Amino acid sequence: MAKLIGAIGVSHTPTIGYARDRKLAQDPVWAPIFEAFEPLKDWLAEQKPDALVMIYNDHVTSFSFDHYSAFALGVGDQYAVADEGGGPRDLPAVPGHAEFARYLARAVMAQDFDLSLFQHKPLDHGCLSPLCLLTPPEETWPIPIVPLQCGVLQFPAPSAKRCLDLGKALRKAIDAWPEDKRVVIVATGGLSHQVHGERAGFNNTAWDEAFLDMLQNDPDRLAGMTHAEYAKLGGFESAEVIMWLIMRGAMSDKVACHHRTYYLPSMTAIATVRYEDQGQDTSQAERERVRHETTRQLEGVEDLEGTYPFTLEISAKAYRANRFLQSLVDPAARKRFLTDPEAEFEAAGLSDEERDLIRRRDWGGMIRYGFIFFVLEKLGAVLGVPNPQIYASMKGLTLEAFLATRNAQITYSVSRN
Ligand code: FE2
DSSP states (O other): OOEEEEEEEEOOOHHHHHHHHTTOTTSTTTHHHHHHHHHHHHHHHHHOOSEEEEEEOOOSSSOOTTSOOSEEEEOOSEEOBOOOSSOOOSOOOEEBOHHHHHHHHHHHHTTTOOOEEEOSOOBOHHHHHHHHHHSOOSSSOSSOEEEEEEOOSSSSOOOHHHHHHHHHHHHHHHHHOOSOOEEEEEEEOOSSOOOSSTTTTOOOHHHHHHHHHHHHHOHHHHHTOOHHHHHHHHOGGGGGGHHHHHHHHHSOSOEEEEEEEEEOOSSSOEEEEEEEEOSOOOOHHHHHHHHHHHHHTTTTGGGSTTOOOOOHHHHHHTHHHHHHHHGGGSHHHHHHHHHOHHHHHHHHTOOHHHHHHHHTTOHHHHHHHTOOHHHHHHHHHHHTOOHHHHHHHHTTOOHHHHHTTSSSOOOOOSSOO
16 A cells, blocks of 8 residues: 655755756855755655655746646656756656556546646756755656646636645545555745746745744644735745645644755745654545545446547557647648658657558547547548548448438538538
8 A cells, every 4th residue: 555655845946956957066055955955865865755746836838828727737657858948957857657647647536626637748947946956867867756737827726725635635545546655745836935026036034934834733724825915925926835735735734844944045935844744644444435436437437338438548558649630630730641641650750550540541440549539530521531431430330321320311520621
């Protein structure tokens, strides 16, 4: 059975990555940052957890306002290093613990906490600044992560209470994971700072210290505060410290603090903490309830003949293939595809099997492989194949035989023509 062995809270300013990349550990201005992270690094190296849940916010790098969500869980097996404007930092891609992440997605959503899910999105400094000091990479990173990106930049944003409650759901999910694994949860962000407007440069050390006290001893009081109250006390961008409440919610009521530092070098107060639980684990009955709920929604679906649920595992396997057919909504892309499909297959990195299925217009084979139907109808529209022809093919019927089973003898597609 999985165990949450500890929780860490750290700021995620770009300065941390800056100092690390320029090897400024001996510089007196930067040294306190390295000294603050050192005991956390040593503890993680000693404990060797199987996974880190990394709670962070993206800074309009990989997530945009065309679709902005409250809580986005990364379910991929690898994350690239983001380019934030000056080229990506010289770091290896970060391994994701995909199996754990997909389980967490199911187990948290089973507790009525709907998450958005992402894969193939690069990580920015919100995650990587602290991670590179917590688990310094060499050829690769020593511990796989599960990233949890929080939408705290555009309002409405999740409340502090919602963050605390998400932490509680995460804890139950971790405790209910049947694998014999050890997990650490890491929250990032803050503390006091404001980076925009005439109030830029605002800090409040007294509030930062009070926040750290309350986080440990009275998180419910923090959960009752509004975004405006956080902004007033700590500066507008400091409201991102509500992400620390996710970490705190994952711990029980009583925690022991084994590490706490605070340093204010420039714009943002840099704090680090580490907690271990002193309270109760999730009860056995509750673990079993969560475990059951985690699989209940799709229980029995395997008995439905000719039915292929689009699960996270299928989504990951067929990601490139689905993405390729979705790209045909772009007129230039479909023109290239119709002119030279083999060149497009190559550019998209499709496997031999995926290319063969598309070449042969094997609609049923595509579904069984992991293509979702809604990209098949896009391919149909590009090729002039009506939807009923695709349905007929999947069922092994002629178009006429399939239409005979319908009330109306019509053909149509998602094409405008
Ligand atoms: Fe941030």
